[in-house]
Amino acid sequence: MSTPTARRLALDILRRTLDNKQDLQAAVDDALSPVPAGPDKGLATELAYGYLRMRGRINFLLSQLLKNPHQTSPILKRILGVAMYELLFLTRIPDYATLDWAVSLVRERLDATMGRVANGVLRSLLRLGLAPRFPDYYQTKTIGHDQYLAAWYSCPQWLVRLWLDGYGKERTDAFLQASITTPPLGVRVNRAHTRAEEVRDSLRPLAQNSSEWGFALPQWPDFLAQAVAEGSATRQSLAAQKIMDAIGMAYWPSPVLDACAGRGGKTYLLSEAGKSVWASDINVFRLRQLKAEGARLGFDVPAFRAQGQGPWSLRQTPHTVFLDVPCSGLGVLSRRPDIKWKRTAGDCAGLVNLQEQILEATAALLSSGGCLAYVTCTLNPEENERQIERFTLRHPEFTSLRQAQSDPAEALGEFFYGAVLRKN
Ligand SMILES: C[S@@+](CC[C@H](N)C(=O)[O-])C[C@H]1O[C@@H](n2cnc3c(N)ncnc32)[C@H](O)[C@@H]1O
Incomplete structure (x- = not known):
């Protein structure tokens, strides 16, 4: 089976941003600009952002599932990582479809032996059932609180320590949880625009949080495209x-x-x-x-x-x-x-x-x-x-x-x- 386009695109975005150090949004724009509008763009973006949010937890799981994690090829780990993100976080994709594209791609990029390794790792993950979705799993397999926080909240350990030292345990937990959660969409209404009040009044009932002219929305309503085009609204985090x-x-x-x-x-x-x-x-x-x-x-x-x-x-x-x-x-x-x-x-x-x-x-x-x-x-x-x-x-x-x-x-x-x- 050929690798579905969305996975190739997601891996291309990850290569640009992680290996070539391109800014993530620029990497998404560059990788997706030649692609016609359609579901592949949405899935590729979701996979790239989702994998990057959860990469620390995924790498921790990989360290448990691979025999020699430090000697495993980076491309194998990257493909497995994206596949693991799908298996753990995307319920709408059947497990067999994920195993299918991931193993085929590892065979194509590496060889049949590595394809078997990939198959083994992903099946081992599936055999763990629901355990890796809960913090207990990480608590029992890590040494010390910092390492546990780093694995569960998918965060480098130096950053966990910086926050614990600077802000204490309770706020660190809140920052870590926020860092792995998709944020709401922010909008600013241009209060100097003739349609400002009309746009503000249409946004109010949809918002999960707001200020006088700013809104946080769970999703982007269709009418905002027109508002942005005419200059009565701008994307900006609340x-x-x-x-x-x-x-x-x-x-x-x-x-x-x-x-x-x-x-x-x-x-x-x-x-x-x-x-x-x-x-x-x-x-x-x-x-x-x-x-x-x-x-x-x-x-x-x-x-x-x-x-x-x-x-x-x-x-x-x-x-x-x-x-x-x-x-x-x-x-x-x-x-x-x-x-x-x-x-x-x-x-x-x-x-x-x-x-x-x-x-x-x-x-x-x-x-x-x-x-x-x-x-x-x-x-x-x-x-x-x-x-x-x-x-x-x-x-x-x-x-x-x-x-x-x-x-x-x-x-x-x-x-x-x-x-x-x-x-x-
Ligand atoms: C946080 S961003 C600003 C975001 C912007 N104020 C906004 O709301 O869209 C920081 C900006 O500082 C600029 N910058 C970096 N080094 C600078 C320097 N030495 N002098 C002036 N600007 C600098 C960057 O080009 C970047 O645009």
């Missing part, structure tokens, strides 16, 4: 929107310099809320996308390339500097599960330095009374509260007004940190 409210975005004085504006997600959140914004970023390609977003949403935001750590030469002084800084992304693993398999503790230290340099250079742009707002999408105290703590120690002329962190009880699946300071 947790990202809420952190901006939590650090008092409404009170920030204009003009705001959004110095890590990227494609403009938060630039236009600010514009829609009535702020006058200038956008800058180190990445010209993202700034081009930001300008295209402006055309869709009805804003002409001045945008220019600048390195956050300076040197800066602005003709006018911003009254607020907003920094949505480059960070380790450990708060958005549910939407970007590739990050947990790529990020290292060393990268986090490098990012802490870069954030510090950006803070130093941009804080110097402010005059007395100016605001400095800082946001990350990570769960790492060194990049969050300790970064701000160190900044205020170095700069007693700044007073911390508010700090906030996404609350796991909101069940938005993503976690942001924010702080706002005023220059005295």
Whole structure:
């Protein structure tokens, strides 16, 4: 039997993102763009995201089921991993169909002997029955609590330890559970658009959580395609929107310099809320996308390339500097599960330095009374509260007004940190 297209596509996405280190969404877009619309695209995306979310648990099971896990070829493990994801998590695909494509593909890519190994591993998994679907199985087969959490919640052990040390057991459990759960879809209504109230009123009854103009939806309603096209709505996680409210975005004085504006997600959140914004970023390609977003949403935001750590030469002084800084992304693993398999503790230290340099250079742009707002999408105290703590120690002329962190009880699946300071 030939391998169904969706599995080949999923393996191609995984090769791009895990082996070539491409960003997951870009890997999905590149792998799927030549494929005609249809169910293969949906299944390939589900397999790639699902496998990446559960890769740690799957690898733990593989270590139990393979005779020599460390000497097994990576391609065999990858094919088995995707097949195991199907067997454990996708109830609509019959087991025999999964075994069939996986064993055929291993034979094609390796050889008949490896095909028999693959068949044996997958049948051993099926013989375990329901056991691997419950935490007890992992508790009894791991040594120590960290290893158990890493296996059950499919998370690298260094990250489990970072969270336990930084946030304690209860919040770590909540972060870990969120990291393996598909997050809701976020929408922001463009409050400056003539149809804003109509779109907001249609979304309200469908939402599982909301703010005044933001919504978290279990699925994407058909009418939103039109709303996005006409500029009355934008995809944006509700947790990202809420952190901006939590650090008092409404009170920030204009003009705001959004110095890590990227494609403009938060630039236009600010514009829609009535702020006058200038956008800058180190990445010209993202700034081009930001300008295209402006055309869709009805804003002409001045945008220019600048390195956050300076040197800066602005003709006018911003009254607020907003920094949505480059960070380790450990708060958005549910939407970007590739990050947990790529990020290292060393990268986090490098990012802490870069954030510090950006803070130093941009804080110097402010005059007395100016605001400095800082946001990350990570769960790492060194990049969050300790970064701000160190900044205020170095700069007693700044007073911390508010700090906030996404609350796991909101069940938005993503976690942001924010702080706002005023220059005295
Ligand atoms: C978290 S993203 C910003 C997301 C964006 N604010 C949004 O809401 O869509 C961080 C941004 O920082 C930019 N960046 C990275 N290093 C930078 C630097 N040294 N100076 C300025 N921007 C930088 C990246 O290009 C990226 O767009």
